[in-house]
Amino acid sequence: MIYTGRFAPSPTGPLHFGSLLAALASFLDARHHAGKWLIRIEDVDTPRVVKDANDWILQTLDAHGLEWDDAIVYQSQRLDLYEAHLNQLIDQQKAYPCGCARSELDARNARHLYDGKCRETPPNADARVALRLRSDTIGSEFTDRIQGKQVLLHPRPDDFVLKRRDGYFAYQLAVVIDDHEQQITHIVRGADLLQETFRQRDLQSHFNFQKLEYAHIPLATYANGQKLSKQNLAPAISNNKVVENLCCALKCLGQNPPENMHQANRHEIIDWAVKNWHIEQIPATCVLPNQQET
Ligand SMILES: [Zn+2]
The missing domain is CATH 3.40.50.620 (HUPs)
Structure with missing residues (x-):
């Protein structure tokens, strides 16, 4: 390759x-x-x-x-591509709707690491919803070519947002699909995105995409x-x-x-x-x- x-x-x-x-x-x-x-x-x-x-x-x-x-x-120009991939996750029950408003998430201290509320209790059919990944992992690790070994351990799975309540696709979903579609093998980018790598790798696994090499300057x-x-x-x-x-x-x-x-x-x-x-x-x-x- x-x-x-x-x-x-x-x-x-x-x-x-x-x-x-x-x-x-x-x-x-x-x-x-x-x-x-x-x-x-x-x-x-x-x-x-x-x-x-x-x-x-x-x-x-x-x-x-x-x-x-x-x-x-x-x-x-690639919204159809993102929609198709998101539908695939929904069909496989790897994504679920979340009706929680930002204020509710803040009140439950669940904005940055979702607490899974809508996994158990789906929102009303007419509610404005986001779509979240049904993550099945609480920890992962990878080796960055510059930053060395990176380890993440959460108290609960990180069900991050794939499509926002306002209807826009989330950055994580678009990036992971694009890197796969463009057959990217190596990512070199700023260390401000180091932590995002865990979510992107988690999503790559759910899609069965190839894994990439990372270097964060x-x-x-x-x-x-x-x-x-x-x-x-x-x-x-x-x-x-x-x-x-x-x-x-x-x-x-x-x-x-x-x-x-x-x-x-x-x-x-x-x-x-x-x-x-x-x-x-x-x-x-x-x-x-x-x-x-x-
Ligand atoms: Zn929710």
């Missing part, structure tokens, strides 16, 4: 430096293994989509020499310890500073580019980085020397 990686951004704003790190790491790991690298736009949560963000993201990837293979996949922080994220307004990547951005990203990823790399062009930098990619050199924390100004 050919190595197939992917970068799967949500079009909720321009790429910031943390997302460039994830894109670059997943691209370099794929190319270093002579693999394919695909782009998937995760716009299944339609209300959060920002107009033009899709174009900004693709322009930034293109400007930085991260060339992708095959046609770009848009989750918003540490979240970038500034030297002062502040995290880089959309929430605290990390600046957008500037497409006018491609060489600086790539050199800085490679240093953050522990790849030790030569001192004169700043004089190279983006293609020479990418070529060097593909040849000299060492995922094991990624440090425990990706520290940015100072605030990247646009």
Whole structure:
């Protein structure tokens, strides 16, 4: 099976430096293994989509020499695929309706780990419902290529949401189906998604999908310890500073580019980085020397 990686951004704003790190790491790991690298736009949560963000993201990837293979996949165009797979789980009684409102879940302390109430007592037929996975496991483990062995043990099965009460498919369902349909073999992404991996692997088992290799790169922080994220307004990547951005990203990823790399062009930098990619050199924390100004 050919190595197939992917970068799967949500079009909720321009790429910031943390997302460039994830894109670059997943691209370099794929190319270093002579693999394919695909782009998937995760716009299944339609209300959060920002107009033009899709174009900004693709322009930034293109400007930085991260060339992708095959046609770009848009989750918003695959709702029939998700519905078909969800129906399969319902038919197999691996999914069930849940009529609990958020306030009820909070009152029972069951928002993040569902308490199974609607497993036992199905909601009224006319209630607005979410669909939840009937999980049959309380614990699992996997080995991350960067973060090492990951172990999860819950007090009860994690019946997470597959389709929301507002009618949108949940991120977990779409991601798992897409990774399977696109024949992804390796996922390299930010450590903010490390915990989601347990749910995705659980769902893969219910569908009898192939298992994937995972590598979660540490979240970038500034030297002062502040995290880089959309929430605290990390600046957008500037497409006018491609060489600086790539050199800085490679240093953050522990790849030790030569001192004169700043004089190279983006293609020479990418070529060097593909040849000299060492995922094991990624440090425990990706520290940015100072605030990247646009
Ligand atoms: Zn419920």
